[in-house]
Amino acid sequence: MSAKPTFSHEISNLMYKSHGNPTKSCIQCGTCAGTCPVAEYMDQTPRRLIGMINANLKEEVLASNTYWFCASCYHCTVRCPSQIDIAGVMYAVKRYSIWNKSYSEDLVGPAFSEAFVKIIARSGRSYEPILAPTYMFSMEPKEFVQEAFNATKMMLKGRIPVLPTRIKHIKNFQEMIRRIIPIGGES
Amino acid sequence: MNEEKVGVYVCHCGTNIAKVVDVVDVATWAGEQPNVEVAREYKFMCSSLGQELIEQDIKEKGLTRVVVASCSPHMHEKTFRGACERAGLNPFLFEMANIREHDSWITDDKVAATQKAKSLTNAAIARVVHHQPLEPIPVEINPNTLIVGGGIAGITAALELADAGNHVYLVEREPSIGGHMAQLDKTFPTLDCSACILTPKMVDVGQHANITLLTWSEVEELDGYLGNFTATVRKKARYVNEEVCTGCGICIEKCPAKVLDEVFEVGMGTRKVIYRPFPQAVPKYPVIDKENCIYFLRGKCKACELFCPTEPNSIDFTQKDEILKLQVGNIILATGYDLFDVKRIPQYGYGRLKNVFTSLEFERMVNASGPTDGKIVLRDGKTPPASVAIVHCVGSRDENYHKYCSKICCMYSLKFAHLVHERIPDAEVYNCYIDMRTPGKGYEEFYHRLLEEGTNFIRGKVAEITDAPRIPAEEGKLVVQVEDTLIGRQRRVPVDMVILSPAMEAKPDSKEVSQLFKMGCDFDGFFTERHPKLDPVATMTEGIYIAGACQGPKDVPESVVQGAAAAARVAGLINRGTVMMEPVRANIDQDKCSGCRICNNMCPYNAIVFHEDRHVSEVITALCQGCGTCVAACPSGIITGAHFTNDQVFSEIEGILWDVRPEKVLA
Numbered sequence: 001m002s003a004k005p006t007f008s009h010e011i012s013n014l015m016y017k018s019h020g021n022p023t024k025s026c027i028q029c030g031t032c033a034g035t036c037p038v039a040e041y042m043d044q045t046p047r048r049l050i051g052m053i054n055a056n057l058k059e060e061v062l063a064s065n066t067y068w069f070c071a072s073c074y075h076c077t078v079r080c081p082s083q084i085d086i087a088g089v090m091y092a093v094k095r096y097s098i099w100n101k102s103y104s105e106d107l108v109g110p111a112f113s114e115a116f117v118k119i120i121a122r123s124g125r126s127y128e129p130i131l132a133p134t135y136m137f138s139m140e141p142k143e144f145v146q147e148a149f150n151a152t153k154m155m156l157k158g159r160i161p162v163l164p165t166r167i168k169h170i171k172n173f174q175e176m177i178r179r180i181i182p183i184g185g186e187s
Numbered sequence: 188m189n190e191e192k193v194g195v196y197v198c199h200c201g202t203n204i205a206k207v208v209d210v211v212d213v214a215t216w217a218g219e220q221p222n223v224e225v226a227r228e229y230k231f232m233c234s235s236l237g238q239e240l241i242e243q244d245i246k247e248k249g250l251t252r253v254v255v256a257s258c259s260p261h262m263h264e265k266t267f268r269g270a271c272e273r274a275g276l277n278p279f280l281f282e283m284a285n286i287r288e289h290d291s292w293i294t295d296d297k298v299a300a301t302q303k304a305k306s307l308t309n310a311a312i313a314r315v316v317h318h319q320p321l322e323p324i325p326v327e328i329n330p331n332t333l334i335v336g337g338g339i340a341g342i343t344a345a346l347e348l349a350d351a352g353n354h355v356y357l358v359e360r361e362p363s364i365g366g367h368m369a370q371l372d373k374t375f376p377t378l379d380c381s382a383c384i385l386t387p388k389m390v391d392v393g394q395h396a397n398i399t400l401l402t403w404s405e406v407e408e409l410d411g412y413l414g415n416f417t418a419t420v421r422k423k424a425r426y427v428n429e430e431v432c433t434g435c436g437i438c439i440e441k442c443p444a445k446v447l448d449e450v451f452e453v454g455m456g457t458r459k460v461i462y463r464p465f466p467q468a469v470p471k472y473p474v475i476d477k478e479n480c481i482y483f484l485r486g487k488c489k490a491c492e493l494f495c496p497t498e499p500n501s502i503d504f505t506q507k508d509e510i511l512k513l514q515v516g517n518i519i520l521a522t523g524y525d526l527f528d529v530k531r532i533p534q535y536g537y538g539r540l541k542n543v544f545t546s547l548e549f550e551r552m553v554n555a556s557g558p559t560d561g562k563i564v565l566r567d568g569k570t571p572p573a574s575v576a577i578v579h580c581v582g583s584r585d586e587n588y589h590k591y592c593s594k595i596c597c598m599y600s601l602k603f604a605h606l607v608h609e610r611i612p613d614a615e616v617y618n619c620y621i622d623m624r625t626p627g628k629g630y631e632e633f634y635h636r637l638l639e640e641g642t643n644f645i646r647g648k649v650a651e652i653t654d655a656p657r658i659p660a661e662e663g664k665l666v667v668q669v670e671d672t673l674i675g676r677q678r679r680v681p682v683d684m685v686i687l688s689p690a691m692e693a694k695p696d697s698k699e700v701s702q703l704f705k706m707g708c709d710f711d712g713f714f715t716e717r718h719p720k721l722d723p724v725a726t727m728t729e730g731i732y733i734a735g736a737c738q739g740p741k742d743v744p745e746s747v748v749q750g751a752a753a754a755a756r757v758a759g760l761i762n763r764g765t766v767m768m769e770p771v772r773a774n775i776d777q778d779k780c781s782g783c784r785i786c787n788n789m790c791p792y793n794a795i796v797f798h799e800d801r802h803v804s805e806v807i808t809a810l811c812q813g814c815g816t817c818v819a820a821c822p823s824g825i826i827t828g829a830h831f832t833n834d835q836v837f838s839e840i841e842g843i844l845w846d847v848r849p850e851k852v853l854a
Binding site for chain 2: 021027028029030031032033034035036039040044045047048079081082083
């Protein structure tokens with residue numbers, strides 16, 4: 001083994017907890033990209049992203065918006081004929097890019113994901129009044145007003161909690177997270 | 188101490204063994220062991236020079252035992268036994284130590300490998316001094332052959348053997364021979380009419396004096412061994428007397444009951460309850476489908492009997508299943524394949540979306556004698572499709588279903604594309620493939636022909652087929668959603684008809700069949716050949732051969748090749764008339780047998796008889812297969828298995844454990 005792992009090795013290492021096959025077993029059939037409901041918003045299809053990971057095109061992979069647009073529906077993972085956990089690959093690349101601060105600046109995904117994970121890790125439940133501002137300010141004024149209006153209505157109906165809630169035994173939950181999620185970088 | 192003189196030969200096998208095992212060390216060490224007269228190492232023991240080395244030593248040094256430490260006995264035991272025999276030594280005074288498959292190929296650890304090579308060699312030395320000279324047992328080969336499965340592979344094998352003057356029993360489960368090939372319209376890449384090339388062969392089988400055709404029959408039991416098998420075949424009741432029936436077909440015409448034909452027409456058409464699967468069926472006699480027959484259900488009707496013109500009447504409602512005992516020397520299995528059940532992939536919508544077809548359904552549709560008279564139409568039976576998508580790799584090359592490539596789907600999918608172009612010239616055809624696999628004579632040329640014909644090829648595995656439109660153009664169509672991987676974009680292709688090309692898979696009962704015939708089948712259910720390259724039609728069981736798609740996905744030419752190859756192997760044995768079998772047999776010491784009869788029922792070959800008068804059991808050598816069950820079962824320990832005596836086995840164990848200290852064993 002070489003001293004410095006290649007980019008595709010690094011991504012494989014990040015996926016060590018998932019049960020799928022390594023990205024190297026991809027046969028480039030395109031089932032993932034054909035299946036993906038958000039493929040048309042991605043600059044690279046999931047299949048191409050895997051090809052680029054295997055070719056160690058680190059800069060191009062990290063500059064892509066593909067993994068930030070993944071909706072985590074896991075359809076690709078279910079259908080992949082090579083049994084690669086493709087949604088897992090997307091998460092691996094997300095973590096990698098956050099730890100290395102190497103995502104493109106114009107995306108809301110990284111800030112949103114980071115805020116979401118932090119809220120969950122702190123309280124065990126999602127709290128929208130904190131989460132929403134991570135992406136709301138990137139919206140057009142009209143959308144922003146609409147979104148604020150919706151949020152108010154939902155709050156009045158009790159669909160969004162006014163105060164943050166917290167699960168019981170939060171210490172145990174945090175201990176679990178520490179064991180499950182591979183922690184890299186500085187976060 | 189034993190007085191035997193053992194010669195030990197350690198093989199390098201090029202670098203196969205020598206790369207990991209220190210063969211020089213093993214040979215030197217072996218030379219110091221008791222009884223060893225001479226120990227040598229040599230580059231290739233199996234070469235003529237290597238064999239001459241053994242012969243020379245036997246003659247000059249007076250060796251009485253020989254050990255070769257090299258590869259598996261499967262490879263070269265015969266070779267070295269031959270060398271011993273040529274030098275005048277009984278071939279059974281030889282023993283082989285496997286230091287390749289069991290040692291050098293499984294580790295990179297040189298020290299451990301060399302140590303293990305010593306253990307294995309030592310075990311062989313310890314064993315070989317107890318060997319006794321044995322004489323092979325001659326076995327007569329019954330010249331009759333049983334062929335199971337009447338598809339193109341079985342038909343070819345049957346005709347080859349029968350034409351050479353040997354008698355063949357061809358057993359087929361369905362009412363007619365022909366198999367899947369009879370269902371096809373055209374065969375790739377030459378586009379010959381499938382029936383036109385198959386039916387002459389079927390007729391030959393039906394009329395051949397040397398072939399006993401047993402359709403609507405199944406093998407239920409098999410006893411015996413190479414040269415002397417007894418197969419029990421159930422000939423299911425046809426309710427039609429084959430001796431008088433002329434095959435005129437009036438009964439079929441007059442039968443009032445119609446049912447969906449799930450087998451031959453794969454649910455695309457109907458058949459009468461008394462039926463022949465297809466017009467050119469061989470044999471021509473119809474069969475009554477008892478489950479749907481009005482007479483069998485309600486006790487009334489007998490229209491067929493009423494209209495039958497033969498004298499005496501051919502219809503016989505009292506017919507019973509017949510059990511036949513066939514004496515055969517060899518068996519060829521050509522049981523064929525099934526198509527993957529496409530309903531297992533719900534996103535392709537088969538069964539839910541009505542214009543999604545399977546390949547076999549489409550084959551029947553384009554067949555001139557099929558349910559639509561060769562017209563390509565949607566399920567409504569009249570509208571020709573303006574666009575067709577053909578989906579490759581349905582259940583093949585997919586870890587969720589079958590890992591293997593089914594090999595023939597690319598070619599028949601191309602054939603379908605061509606047939607659509609031919610019958611509906613304006614239709615758009617889309618072939619969605621992962622990789623285009625067209626290895627074979629004239630196959631790649633056929634692909635190019637399709638490229639020229641204007642087929643739209645989309646490189647991508649189809650993700651899903653849906654009838655939910657997103658844009659007006661998709662309204663009322665089937666939408667094939669697929670990534671065109673060559674342009675890197677997801678595409679939604681609206682079409683009228685979708686044809687799925689499912690994987691070829693083993694018959695659902697292939698595991699039971701392999702147990703019945705006492706041979707192996709792999710994880711996917713395909714029968715295992717003796718050697719994947721050099722012995723593709725033999726199995727690990729002597730006298731049992733395989734041909735066609737029961738061994739793995741195959742097209743017609745390859746099935747024909749295998750059918751003929753299996754026939755050649757069988758013909759070779761028939762020609763020899765007698766083969767020599769290993770004299771590894773059990774023997775009961777008649778003076779010491781207490782007559783407890785425990786061994787009698789244990790024997791899987793019914794090879795032990797009990798003499799009531801003398802109150803002792805005896806092994807019939809001709810039937811014994813040397814499995815050793817009785818040897819282990821005998822409470823008095825007076826049954827010996829030749830070549831596996833207690834002395835031989837125990838000294839082999841002691842030999843292999845030479846470096847284990849007693850306290851280690853206890854701990």
